[in-house]
Amino acid sequence: MTTSDMSDDGEPTRRDFIHIFGAATAAAGAGAVLWPLVHQMNPDASVLALSTKEVDLSAVPEGQAIKVMWQGKPVFIRHRTPAEIEEAKSVAIAQLKDPVARNANLSGTEEATDENIVTGASGEAHEPWLILVGVCTHLGCIPLGTSAGESRGDFGGWFCPCHGSHYDLAGRIRKGPAPENLLVPPYQFVTDTVVKIG
Incomplete structure (x- = not known):
């Protein structure tokens, strides 16, 4: 002034x-x-509602899997038996085509051990529950193996019939053209039987 x-x-x-x-x-x-x-540029309520999904797992019996939709993508949730867990744990990292866990709940560089793949956002592993984005990492097809009685390929997990990719009981690529393991979405257990994806 x-x-x-x-x-x-x-x-x-x-x-x-x-x-x-x-x-x-x-x-x-x-x-x-x-x-x-x-x-008005913020996402609308319907988009925000799709960003997370809560799933009640209490009705999924051991040895079975379900498919739910999250953000327009299928998510496979498998209730593994103790034998399936042991089989997944017994695989050596040297046998894997992709040695990285591809888990959105971790930093991204962890090895593709079964424990790293079943670890949620809380950092706690939930061994019986395998939660994976059900999109083949080759060309984006949806692998088979969610329903009872479906072909699960050579390793008991999922099989993509389009180009012959075989995934094991931890969602790891074991055979075929897919270059990476199935992705693990961000998730956390809200209760012992309810998981929130996203």
């Missing part, structure tokens, strides 16, 4: 107050106009 903008006692004048008040009012008005424009 210059000395002409101040009164004789060094205080701001009435004109200064009017300018400050006018600028503050204009800023508030601009905010009131811009807020709805910015807010």
